Amino acid sequence: MAVGLRALILLPLCFPGLQGQNSEAQRRREGGTLYIQCSYARRVAGRDTKYWCLLKDGGCEKIVNTYSEYTRQNKDKRTQISDDITNETVSITMTDLKAEDSGTYFCAYYDYSYGYIPIRTISLNVFKELLMWELDTLSVQCPQIYGTAWCRMGQTMQCTKRQTSSWRSASKSLQDRVSIETNAQRIPIVTMKQLQISDSGVYWCAGGSGLTRTLEVVLSVFKRTQQLSAKVSETISVQCHYKITDYGAVTKAWCKMEGETCNVLATTSSEPSAENSTARDSVRIQDDRQQGIVTVTMQQLQLQDSGVYWCALQEPSALSRMEEVTLSVSRAQPQGRLADTENKSQDTLVGEARCSDSTFIIVTVVLLLLLLLSLVTSTALGVRHYKLLLRTGNREAEDTRDRAQGTAQPGSTGRRESSDSKESGYINLDVQTQPSPEDPLYCNVEPSQAPRNPQCVEYAVIAFNQSPRSTKE
The missing domain is CATH 2.60.40.10 (Immunoglobulins)
Incomplete structure (x- = not known):
């Protein structure tokens, strides 16, 4: 962070409004965005100018304000501020964050008696995320702070200083691969050579007598x-x-x-x-x-x-x-065996396909023949059943007439007493009218009514008794 221990102690003394406030920690990846809202008290007039300040040397370094967008620190226009008077809220947006943006910030308004009165305070930590390969070389610029050191976070903080070039509780292999030098602009440069997977972790640039953290680096090393x-x-x-x-x-x-x-x-x-x-x-x-x-x-x-x-x-x-x-x-499989296996597999597949086609045709033909046969059988049975019904109906009708009249009348059908009997069949006729002797009389017998094995000849004797003619004398 860009604020030292001394600045944190002086902060509530310089700004009475910060007394009793706790600094909120905000952590962002480099290139990310910070968005916060500050709600101000009702005693603050909506027309008062609101400020977004960076705490530096115990004072407010103005980043941006609601009166004028232009400030010395906002030339790149990465920070925007807006004041919602209705809801009494100030909104601040910082985009494309950089590692050097780390520090303590606060929303404030100006009071002629007390100066800048903080509304909300945050501690912003913008870290670098570096992805490296094994044996790559890491180079990091640290902020200009006296007594720059490069520290690794763990159960115990392990640091090396430029003056001593030694690690506290660090392995010798890492000690040999880390160096801290300054360039022409007197900016500290940390270099780590021959990176290994075990080097992955969280590092800090630190400085001052208390090794205050100024820049965080999250390092991930991968192997090819x-x-x-x-x-x-x-x-x-x-x-x-x-x-x-x-x-x-x-x-x-x-x-x-x-x-x-x-x-x-x-x-x-x-x-x-x-x-x-x-x-x-x-x-x-x-x-x-x-x-x-x-x-x-x-x-x-x-x-x-x-x-x-x-x-x-x-x-x-x-x-x-x-x-x-x-x-x-x-193991290498013999090429010939592989070829034979492939050919056999193809032949098997072709044979199975052909066998499947032939079986399908045979089954189809058999099913069609069975269907046709069932239709013919059903039709024949239907016709036969229909004839039997007709024949049975005629017999029942004849039996009914015979039982009702006892004898057949001329002009009606005679009744056969027994067609299946071994005895001779006969027909009784009762002629109620007076036919002339010359008129022929016929008797029709169906073949089905005749016995199958006749023992004797069936015949019918028909006699007409001539009634005396009535004459007029």
Whole structure:
């Protein structure tokens, strides 16, 4: 923050309105926006000018006010202020925030007796968010404060000062990679080299006797990775990139992780080690210092070559990872067997398709034939049933007439007593009219009414008794 401990103590003394107020903490990422509202008391007249101030040297450094938009600190127009007299509220918007905007701010109005009277106070912290790769170099400009230090936040604050160039409770590896220098404008510059994933964290520029925080940096370091796959007996080639200016003259190495240790398999050093002579037969490494590319070639791969590898910088103290490569080696399938398998699969699919088509046609034809047969059968049964109904109706009608009259009348149908009997069938006729002898008389017998196996000849004797004619004497 841009305010020191002394300024915080003097703040309520210089501004009585701040007594009893707590500074609100506001944290924003660089490039973000701050929007706050300040509600003023009713005793403040709506026509009074409202101010947005930065606390500096115990006083109000005016950023913007409701009377005039132009102020010394607002030339870039990143801060806007508006006064809602109806709701008695002042609104302030700060856009495109920068790390140097960190500090203590307050809304205020002016009183001729007391000067600037604070309405609301906030502590703004704008932090830098930096995303870096392993082995990159971090460079940060810190605010100009006496005794600049670079501190890392943790359970205990670890700091290094430019004067001593030493870390408090810091690891030696980090101590060797951090430096603080000043440029021609006497601005402190913090430099961290050969960044590692373990360097990710929150850092501060600090200064003064109490190491007051002035600039916060949130650092995230990522590793470069590659995923490779190959078959047994194949050859792979891996390329790793680096910055020529930083690491052109440094020895490069190719190593395989075994637990927490990376065992070197090949190196660009002209003095190969005896323990790695066997590995060098199948592993080669080349360093193109003109383009900043390390090329590693592995031949005749085996299943046991699967694992995690590093392209690394080889220094006397330790290995520094450039890129992490994950290699997966699998068994090679014979090409002929693969082709046969594919052909068999295709033949099986074609055969299944043809079999499926033939089965569908056969089933369709059978179903159609069964449907046609069922229709014909149903029609035949219907016709037969209809005929039986007609025949049964005629018989019932004849039986009804016979029972009612006993004998058949001339001009009506005779009744057969027994058509299925083995005895001779006969028909009784009762002629009520007087036909002439010459008139023929017929008797119709249906074939169905005759017995199937006649024992004797059926016949009918019809006799007409001549009644005496009445004559007039």
